Amino acid sequence: MSRLQLYAHPDGRSVLHVGGFSWLAMLALPVWALRRDLRRLAALAMPLLLVPGPLLLALGVSEGVTLLSAWALMVGYGALAPRLHVLWMRRNGWIVLAEEPAATGKGSGA
Numbered sequence: 001m002s003r004l005q006l007y008a009h010p011d012g013r014s015v016l017h018v019g020g021f022s023w024l025a026m027l028a029l030p031v032w033a034l035r036r037d038l039r040r041l042a043a044l045a046m047p048l049l050l051v052p053g054p055l056l057l058a059l060g061v062s063e064g065v066t067l068l069s070a071w072a073l074m075v076g077y078g079a080l081a082p083r084l085h086v087l088w089m090r091r092n093g094w095i096v097l098a099e100e101p102a103a104t105g106k107g108s109g110a
Contacts, residue, residue: 006098007089014097017089019082026078036085048073 002020025032029049033042056069 004100005086005096007094008097009092009094015089015094017082017086019086022078022081025081026074029077029081032081038085038088048077 002018005017005019006014007017008014022032024035029045030042033039033045057063061069
């Protein structure tokens, strides 16, 4: 279930934030970060995507465990990225203008 929030910045910019799981962040974290103008995160995301697998293999962890840990890491990116984006916006002066809570239960969405 995703929640919609409209944010505004004192300099006049506004953005619609969709909460919940981000498939784009899961599959391509740097692309997700660049779409939100988070250049530092995009720069840090490249090593985050490339380092864990070879590091685990160098430590002697089996390939199956390495693949499983890579998937778990990707799911973590998809789950945490939208929350971290909201945290970043609030720390940088963005305020919530309007919010629509997530739909609950079956048949509550239109």
